[in-house]
């Protein structure tokens with residue numbers, strides 16, 4: 001039976017009743033199979049599981065989709081029940097930011113927060129890291145699961161945990177994809193049929209990159225052939241978001257817009273021919 005709480009005192013009471021290692025899955029709701037994978041991983045590695053559901057206004061820039069972001073707490077709770085989550089914390093904004101957003105003390109993301117998503121969405125990682133830090137303090141988990149789909153977010157959270165000594169294990173979870181390869185995202189629900197067809201160029205580009213010794217060029221070629229996509233970036237980096245190696249394992253990251261919907265994806269690739 002999943003317990004739903006909305007307030008800090010109720011969370012603290014429920015948290016003190018949890019036993020063993022506690023695993024946290026932070027979410028913004030609209031739970032899909034990608035979130036289920038995070039929950040299942042948390043259940044594998046922890047004894048008790050907590051899911052948070054909060055559409056964090058701090059990580060949405062002006063003109064982004066805060067107002068239209070899907071909200072479906074009843075359905076989210078049903079998913080958590082099915083996955084046998086112990087506790088769901090779904091606060092309203094005033095519960096999480098009681099002093100208001102104005103003048104708020106925030107977590108400053110380091111230089112990694114200024115590139116890629118951080119360059120396209122100024123303030124995004126300050127918003128993400130601030131809410132994640134607060135959820136870590138409130139839930140006090142031993143570990144937390146984050147999807148590899150948001151690869152930079154995963155790297156930034158890892159770095160924050162290390163830099164600010166949170167002492168929480170960060171567990172990565174592989175991206176879950178539709179049968180046609182599109183990475184699951186709550187934002188996929190915004191896509192029209194035509195936009196969704198255009199969005200498929202992203203997983204196609206990833207597959208081409210994984211099959212090529214020149215992954216960046218291979219991905220760019222596929223993306224350039226899809227007029228329905230506007231590319232924000234296609235980059236190669238090292239596994240920790242640093243400079244890509246001259247050869248060997250690297251990570252390909254893609255951000256693109258189909259209509260007004262922004263999609264991101266990434267995958268491991270290899271630069272150069274595999275060793276004989």
Ligand code: PAF
Nearest residue numbers: 026027028056128131150
């Ligand atoms: O990945 C998300 O859904 C959000 O960025 C997170 C980690 C729940 C913080 O609001």
